[in-house]
């Protein structure tokens with residue numbers, strides 16, 4: 001049976017971080033690496049919200065380049081190279097083809113992508129180059145040949161978002177931090193008008209403890225405003241949300257080792273078609289979303305939008321029947337007008353409330369390390385902690401192990417029964433959803449295959465966690481409820 005260290009939260013910490021997505025986990029690593037006594041609490045599972053639903057790119061952002069946001073692109077490209085150095089097992093170099101179907105597009109894209117190379121400087125992953133139509137099609141045989149002049153091929157980074165999240169959690173633990181999922185912040189306790197402790201509820205047992213803290217960091221992503229209101233009921237909203245959806249198809253639909261960048265959609269965005277884990281990811285959209293949700297569902301018309309836009313660039317249209325998974329995430333976007341006290345950067349914001357709650361919001365996965373460093377710099381001042389510089393620039397991240405050997409769970413998935421045990425023993429997986437969605441990527445790759453694995457995963461996980469059949473059935477039912485909307489959408493419902 002795998003023990004759970006919830007009682008370890010009943011202690012006095014230098015820093016307590018609320019939220020176990022990219023931002024909070026990064027902050028926990030930064031704080032623990034400085035020698036601060038650190039705890040991180042996650043209400044559900046690590047990366048359950050936005051951090052498992054990205055396009056899986058570690059990138060400077062060619063879109064920002066087109067918008068002239070040079071500083072942001074340079075910073076992200078710098079972070080890209082730091083991350084590849086510190087987590088080479090998780091971040092790789094990927095070639096991106098930007099196709100030109102009009103004669104003037106190739107020089108235009110070439111100039112832009114040369115600028116991207118220059119901004120990357122010595123940390124560049126590889127030089128951009130012009131490919132003629134034949135060379136382009138050799139790399140991407142499914143690309144539409146009619147009217148193709150050529151393309152520019154540039155380099156960017158690719159990763160697995162939840163595997164990086166787990167690696168960060170384990171790195172923080174290696175550095176002495178207490179890191180727990182299914183531990184929700186439900187209130188603050190004060191001394192005078194300053195926050196002195198977080199009330200934390202164990203979501204499995206209902207037990208509550210007080211985690212005392214010199215400083216508390218709010219890294220709750222799309223739930224940022226909820227936690228801010230727990231501190232100050234009159235806090236004005238800092239965030240607005242935007243939904244971004246993806247569809248996933250088998251690799252055969254789009255063979256080749258490179259990704260495709262569709263530089264302009266009808267609504268003026270870019271669309272990526274990216275090889276990932278023997279599948280291909282197509283995305284994304286950008287639609288205002290009124291409220292945060294843990295399991296947002298793509299709308300039917302978004303699937304049609306992505307199928308239609310991708311098909312314009314393919315020899316054979318991609319159809320709904322080929323889609324194996326679809327998912328969406330909510331972007332936490334900072335309302336710049338909302339905070340006057342905030343220290344603003346282009347993409348993320350760090351705000352300190354009157355009671356000393358340090359809120360970090362916005363940003364992207366690529367820049368999580370820099371955001372964490374900035375946040376802990378502020379937290380150090382607010383908490384009056386001993387000065388200690390950030391060490392994360394040169395800090396290798398914990399290497400993860402999945403997938404392992406053993407009986408295959410499903411012929412369409414690269415995971416084995418041993419991976420279930422590994423996830424429970426070493427990666428704090430507590431539910432069938434944790435295993436299938438975020439230790440493995442089954443939900444995100446092939447949702448039907450993932451559903452077929454449910455009873456066996458439930459059984460194996462129950463055995464590992466010392467639970468009974470009733471628990472296994474309840475955890476399996478919970479996963480089936482999460483997968484149901486995606487299954488219905490694929491069935492045309």
Ligand SMILES: Cc1cc2nc3c(=O)[nH]c(=O)nc-3n(C[C@H](O)[C@H](O)[C@H](O)COP(=O)(O)OP(=O)(O)OC[C@H]3O[C@@H](n4cnc5c(N)ncnc54)[C@H](O)[C@@H]3O)c2cc1C
Nearest residue numbers: 019021022023043049050051055057185221244364365366
């Ligand atoms: C569609 C899409 C595509 C993207 N693609 C990319 C990409 O390719 N590259 C890139 O660099 N970035 C990308 N991003 C951005 C990136 O995914 C996000 O910036 C990042 O994941 C945000 O992480 P976070 O930790 O701030 O938030 P989250 O991941 O949402 O984490 C917040 C956590 O706080 C927890 N929480 C909430 N309330 C409480 C509480 N009371 N107690 C304890 N815990 C609590 C939640 O359960 C959640 O797990 C993309 C975003 C979207 C939406």
